[in-house]
Amino acid sequence: MRTAWIGVLGAVMACNGDDGGSDATDDTGADTTTSPTSETTSPPTPTPTGPVGLLLRTGTLVWDGSAAAGTESLTLLGDSGYGAARCTLTYQLQSTEARADCEGCDWAFDLAIAGASVALDDGSCLATTGYDATTVSALDGTIVSMGYNPDYVGHAEVLMSPVDGMWQAVSYVSYDPATGTLDYEWEDGFVSY
Amino acid sequence: MSHTKYAIALALGTAACAGEPAVTVSAVDARVADAVQTVVTLTFETDAPVSAAVHFGVNGARDRVAPPTPVGTTHTVTLLGLPAEADVGWEIRVDDAPVETGSVRTGALPPGIPTATTTGPRDGFLLTTHTTDAGDWVVVYDGDGRVVWYHEDTRGLSIYRAHPLADGTGIVYASAIVRGGPAPDSAFVTVSWDGAAETERPVPDVAHDFVVMDDGGLITLRYETRDGVLGNDLAAVDADGTVTPLWSAWDCWDPVAVPGDDPEHGWTHANALDRDPATGLFLVGVRNFATIAAVDLETRQCPWGFGGAAGTVALTGATFLHQHQFAWDEGEMLVFDNDGAPGNASRALAYDFDAAAGTAAQTTTYAPVPSLYSFIMGDVHRLDDGGALALYSVPGVILDFDADGAERWRLTVDEGGPLGFVSTWNTAYDR
Numbered sequence: 001m002r003t004a005w006i007g008v009l010g011a012v013m014a015c016n017g018d019d020g021g022s023d024a025t026d027d028t029g030a031d032t033t034t035s036p037t038s039e040t041t042s043p044p045t046p047t048p049t050g051p052v053g054l055l056l057r058t059g060t061l062v063w064d065g066s067a068a069a070g071t072e073s074l075t076l077l078g079d080s081g082y083g084a085a086r087c088t089l090t091y092q093l094q095s096t097e098a099r100a101d102c103e104g105c106d107w108a109f110d111l112a113i114a115g116a117s118v119a120l121d122d123g124s125c126l127a128t129t130g131y132d133a134t135t136v137s138a139l140d141g142t143i144v145s146m147g148y149n150p151d152y153v154g155h156a157e158v159l160m161s162p163v164d165g166m167w168q169a170v171s172y173v174s175y176d177p178a179t180g181t182l183d184y185e186w187e188d189g190f191v192s193y
Numbered sequence: 194m195s196h197t198k199y200a201i202a203l204a205l206g207t208a209a210c211a212g213e214p215a216v217t218v219s220a221v222d223a224r225v226a227d228a229v230q231t232v233v234t235l236t237f238e239t240d241a242p243v244s245a246a247v248h249f250g251v252n253g254a255r256d257r258v259a260p261p262t263p264v265g266t267t268h269t270v271t272l273l274g275l276p277a278e279a280d281v282g283w284e285i286r287v288d289d290a291p292v293e294t295g296s297v298r299t300g301a302l303p304p305g306i307p308t309a310t311t312t313g314p315r316d317g318f319l320l321t322t323h324t325t326d327a328g329d330w331v332v333v334y335d336g337d338g339r340v341v342w343y344h345e346d347t348r349g350l351s352i353y354r355a356h357p358l359a360d361g362t363g364i365v366y367a368s369a370i371v372r373g374g375p376a377p378d379s380a381f382v383t384v385s386w387d388g389a390a391e392t393e394r395p396v397p398d399v400a401h402d403f404v405v406m407d408d409g410g411l412i413t414l415r416y417e418t419r420d421g422v423l424g425n426d427l428a429a430v431d432a433d434g435t436v437t438p439l440w441s442a443w444d445c446w447d448p449v450a451v452p453g454d455d456p457e458h459g460w461t462h463a464n465a466l467d468r469d470p471a472t473g474l475f476l477v478g479v480r481n482f483a484t485i486a487a488v489d490l491e492t493r494q495c496p497w498g499f500g501g502a503a504g505t506v507a508l509t510g511a512t513f514l515h516q517h518q519f520a521w522d523e524g525e526m527l528v529f530d531n532d533g534a535p536g537n538a539s540r541a542l543a544y545d546f547d548a549a550a551g552t553a554a555q556t557t558t559y560a561p562v563p564s565l566y567s568f569i570m571g572d573v574h575r576l577d578d579g580g581a582l583a584l585y586s587v588p589g590v591i592l593d594f595d596a597d598g599a600e601r602w603r604l605t606v607d608e609g610g611p612l613g614f615v616s617t618w619n620t621a622y623d624r
């Protein structure tokens with residue numbers, strides 16, 4: 001899903017700092033993609049400018065047999081992920097088109113972001129997610145892509161999303177087939193704040 | 194099957210060794226293994242007890258050498274590291290003097306095997322596993338990405354780790370894990386190089402990783418459940434399959450005090466294991482703590498933890514999350530970091546690590562451009578020339594970085610991932 005969250009993550013990559021890696025491989029560019037399945041590029045690696053937090057995505061999707069809808073929150077947890085939330089963006093997801101090209105998926109969709117808002121901001125949101133209350137609505141209409149694979153080669157149920165244009169397992173999920181409810185919690189890496 | 198029979202009795206090769214008796218070689222037989230068409234078994238007899246060496250290669254070369262045979266009159270040599278459908282020339286030497294030569298052609302690869310492509314040549318070999326819905330394979334690739342050894346497992350469980358046997362006669366791998374958790378029918382499987390001999394040691398609930406001890410015994414991660422909490426332990430597995438528990442995660446941590454961050458997938462979710470020969474410590478990668486824990490099997494305690502929720506080492510620089518394999522050696526810790534980098538990126542991190550002082554400073558990041566991401570699995574090794582090798586499981590890519598962190602070689606499995614762990618060999622006979 002990280003790749004698919006182009007609008008969010010593109011801005012995140014453009015704005016936040018890495019957690020201090022002195023990369024020998026001079027990464028350049030940012031996750032600034034413009035289509036749901038478009039290519040990603042390497043994250044930037046600026047000099048860390050502050051304490052390190054963990055970006056965490058928490059989402060729920062409900063699949064009704066023909067469409068999927070749900071919500072997702074993008075939260076910055078302070079103190080390397082062990083501290084309190086410092087920033088939270090929330091938004092709804094609504095499928096716009098079924099995807100048939102996700103191998104192994106029971107279902108997969110393009111989904112549109114709507115109703116994006118800032119639920120919490122101690123001043124770190126813009127630097128770490130690329131958005132604050134004045135800009136978060138720019139996420140609305142962004143298309144992301146996700147699929148559910150119930151049995152990814154011994155590693156159980158996973159979320160699938162395009163990475164470099166190819167569907168790839170990107171996170172564990174839990175799924176209730178009785179209700180069609182899929183829950184995920186996906187760490188999105190360490191960032192300076 | 195290709196089969197070349199030689200009934201030649203020659204008295205050669207001793208002219209260069211004045212005064213030594215001539216050796217007659219007979220009953221020479223070069224045979225491609227039925228089960229592994231890239232392995233050749235060369236048998237021959239000598240009329241005097243000697244140790245013989247076989248030099249061999251493809252395309253007319255004799256650039257490889259198998260370990261010398263024990264002193265005797267009946268000799269068997271297994272030629273390894275050969276690509277499929279290749280003309281293999283061989284030369285038997287006694288006291289480094291050639292006494293017989295011949296050639297044989299390897300067979301074709303079976304269908305379904307995970308083939309690979311590379312960005313160029315590379316010395317050495319890579320042992321890894323490939324586990325998909327289409328099949329589970331143990332594979333050795335050469336530096337050109339050619340499959341030089343293979344074995345398909347049909348037990349239906351995942352295969353993440355394979356090691357050479359301590360006695361050099363083949364491979365041992367774990368068939369384990371179903372739907373991300375313990376499998377009661379997991380087992381260690383031993384396969385000879387020629388694939389003719391396969392034995393199984395059932396060990397329930399084997400987890401991701403194990404190590405082979407010098408005496409041939411195994412130390413393995415297993416799943417362990419207490420009061421409904423899914424943790425891990427370490428156990429010894431003897432040659433006869435006897436299992437002896439050695440350590441438990443409960444020896445070092447309390448699930449209440451250190452709960453882990455992904456309870457859907459167990460308390461600890463230990464996913465990597467190594468042994469440091471210098472200290473005798475075992476190192477356990479605890480994914481859900483983002484910690485690499487040193488385990489002392491004598492005291493059943495954890496003298497230090499590297500990173501994460503159970504960390505005791507003071508780290509500076511980049512940190513890792515949900516790491517997979519690591520490598521600790523000579524003041525350095527390498528870590529494959531699945532989730533610590535921002536965005537769609539996994540990476541390998543190098544740290545200067547002073548275990549006695551309990552301090553570590555991150556020095557180098559190994560990451561391709563553009564980035565690759567593997568939310569599970571992954572492996573990293575320090576290479577002899579100061580470079581590093583990193584395996585990205587999900588995309589099915591193995592990368593070789595130079596000492597400065599620049600990518601210099603890449604192997605891509607054509608079918609994609611996931612791959613298991615990887616071992617590097619300088620020659621087909623390294624162990």
